[in-house]
Amino acid sequence: MPRTRIAPRVAAPDVLLVDQLWKKYDDTWAVQGLDLRVRAGEIVGLIGPNGAGKTTTLKAIVGLLAQDAGRIFVNGREIAADPLAYKAALGYMPEAFSLPDYLTAQEFLEYVARLHDLPLSVAQERIRAGLVRFDLLERRTDLINAYSKGMRQKTAFLAATMHGPRLLLLDEPLIGVDPQGQVRLKEDVRALAAKGSGVLVSTHMLDTAERLCDHIAIMHRGRAVAQGTLSELRGLAHARTDSTLEEVFLQLTAEAQAPPPEEPPRRRSLWRRR
Amino acid sequence: MGLTWTLYRFKVRAFVGPVLRQPATLAAFVLLALVFLPGAVAMGYFLPDLPWAAAGLEEIGAMALSMLLAFNLPTALAGGLVLHPAEVDFAATTPVTVRRLALADLLFQGTIQGTGLVVAGLGAIGYTVRTGAPP
Numbered sequence: 001m002p003r004t005r006i007a008p009r010v011a012a013p014d015v016l017l018v019d020q021l022w023k024k025y026d027d028t029w030a031v032q033g034l035d036l037r038v039r040a041g042e043i044v045g046l047i048g049p050n051g052a053g054k055t056t057t058l059k060a061i062v063g064l065l066a067q068d069a070g071r072i073f074v075n076g077r078e079i080a081a082d083p084l085a086y087k088a089a090l091g092y093m094p095e096a097f098s099l100p101d102y103l104t105a106q107e108f109l110e111y112v113a114r115l116h117d118l119p120l121s122v123a124q125e126r127i128r129a130g131l132v133r134f135d136l137l138e139r140r141t142d143l144i145n146a147y148s149k150g151m152r153q154k155t156a157f158l159a160a161t162m163h164g165p166r167l168l169l170l171d172e173p174l175i176g177v178d179p180q181g182q183v184r185l186k187e188d189v190r191a192l193a194a195k196g197s198g199v200l201v202s203t204h205m206l207d208t209a210e211r212l213c214d215h216i217a218i219m220h221r222g223r224a225v226a227q228g229t230l231s232e233l234r235g236l237a238h239a240r241t242d243s244t245l246e247e248v249f250l251q252l253t254a255e256a257q258a259p260p261p262e263e264p265p266r267r268r269s270l271w272r273r274r
Numbered sequence: 275m276g277l278t279w280t281l282y283r284f285k286v287r288a289f290v291g292p293v294l295r296q297p298a299t300l301a302a303f304v305l306l307a308l309v310f311l312p313g314a315v316a317m318g319y320f321l322p323d324l325p326w327a328a329a330g331l332e333e334i335g336a337m338a339l340s341m342l343l344a345f346n347l348p349t350a351l352a353g354g355l356v357l358h359p360a361e362v363d364f365a366a367t368t369p370v371t372v373r374r375l376a377l378a379d380l381l382f383q384g385t386i387q388g389t390g391l392v393v394a395g396l397g398a399i400g401y402t403v404r405t406g407a408p409p
Contacts, residue, residue: 062367088369098359100284102291108360114280115368143295159364 013040014076015167015198016061021070022264023056023222030056032222033264034070038167038198043189044227045209046202047249048219054202055095057219058169061200062092069264074167088116091165093156095172095202101145105136105155108144109162116163123162130158133184149176157185161192168192168199174208186212210245218252225256277370281378284365286385288358314393318400355379 018036022029031053038044046054059065061072063083072079074086100108106127113123131137134154144152153176161168168189174182189212193199203209209216210230217227226236234243237251293299321332356379365375402408 064362064366084369084371087367090367092363092367094363097363100288100291100358100360102295103284103287107287111280111284112364112368114277115365115370117277117369143291156364 014038014073015040015042016200017073017076018057018061019071019073020264021057021060021072022068023053023060023065024068025056029222031060031067034219034222034224036200036217036224036227038200040196040198041193042215043193043199043201043213045213045216046200046219047204047206047209047216047245049253052219053222054219055171058092058094058171058200058202061169062090063087089166091160091163091168093160093170093173095175097152097156099144099147099152099155102143104141104143105131105147105151106140108155109158112159113162118163126162127158130162133188134158134181150178150181153177154181154185157188161188164192164195164197166197168197169202170199171202172204173201174203174205182208206245206249216245218249220253220256223256226252278374278378278381281361281365281370281374282381284361285356285358285378285382288360289356289382289386311393311396314396315400315403318397318402319404321397321401322405356383 014037016036016038018034021031021034021036023031030051034053034057036044036046036057046057048054056065060067061074061079063079075089077086079086103111109127109130110123113120113127118126128137131140134157136151136154139147139151144155147155153173157170157173160170170189173185177185186208189199189201193214201209201213215227215229216233217224218233219225226233228236230245230248231241233239233245233248233252234241237243237248237255239248239251243251287294293303324332355376357375361375398408
């Protein structure tokens, strides 16, 4: 099968490396030989049409789904080698998440902080700062079942980021969030990346991906058909230098219409870390 | 134990929250308890009068129920775990061992099942009042 076209980059430590990931649901391959890389300090956007395999990929990375083939490395270590330790470095905000309706945001965030073994004083400080930042402080003692969609998104984002994860995975984080909240959420993501964390954002909002992300990985039919900066993707798509991500995305996904392979190759992947 | 206790407390609050955090539901729950708990005492009181008591059928019934419960846990869906969806999204993706999750769940299920002990205890009181000796 054709390999992902990944534009060469300046070397930085890999926070996430996905090597030939395959995942099948019943008889349908959701992810087919995906190669993906997120370096330290980098925000990578994972974009693609519905059913491209983005959410499946994120779930495999966080350990909620077992892959059929392929390897995943976090901070240079294969996650299968120590499935518990790598989760300490992980922050994950699912697309369709559930929150405990009959807990308050304060209680829920304290619960997540304890799971991450944050000292109580540190947790309290970070929770308060986060609630202030996202305008939730006055509602912190309300039950979550009284929260709007956007307030739930903000709460889930705080739960995913309060421990300062080395690798942050966000699945459609901005859906339902008000403009002010979107700005703050993006600022927090950039601040985390500036501290050396790697961020992988799955989104359908191409304009947001264009402005927020340093690199873009385009998924189509379970494969990453291209990965690079916007200008690099323009080059891969032979597009104009002023093309938008939307135009580049449509071009690259249109080119990737080849029929999918049936099974993962049996031989070991030749794709190596640089 | 600290982390297991955290997981356990979350389970109790998440699952029992609808009862504890809504005054109307809590009032209905207390009302139902007041109606049905005296029934447990009455059941124990009249247990010796049941036609099958002499045949020892209640022991056979208790054994069958015990066997059913003993097999239920390992064979139930999700290995018998009772997981709140938020635990999958936000606890299973943190460095928490499966053993801790399972232990917290065992404590939680024990707590929920343990409420049946209140009914059994009241039944035993009724039985003791009637016969003069505990069952």
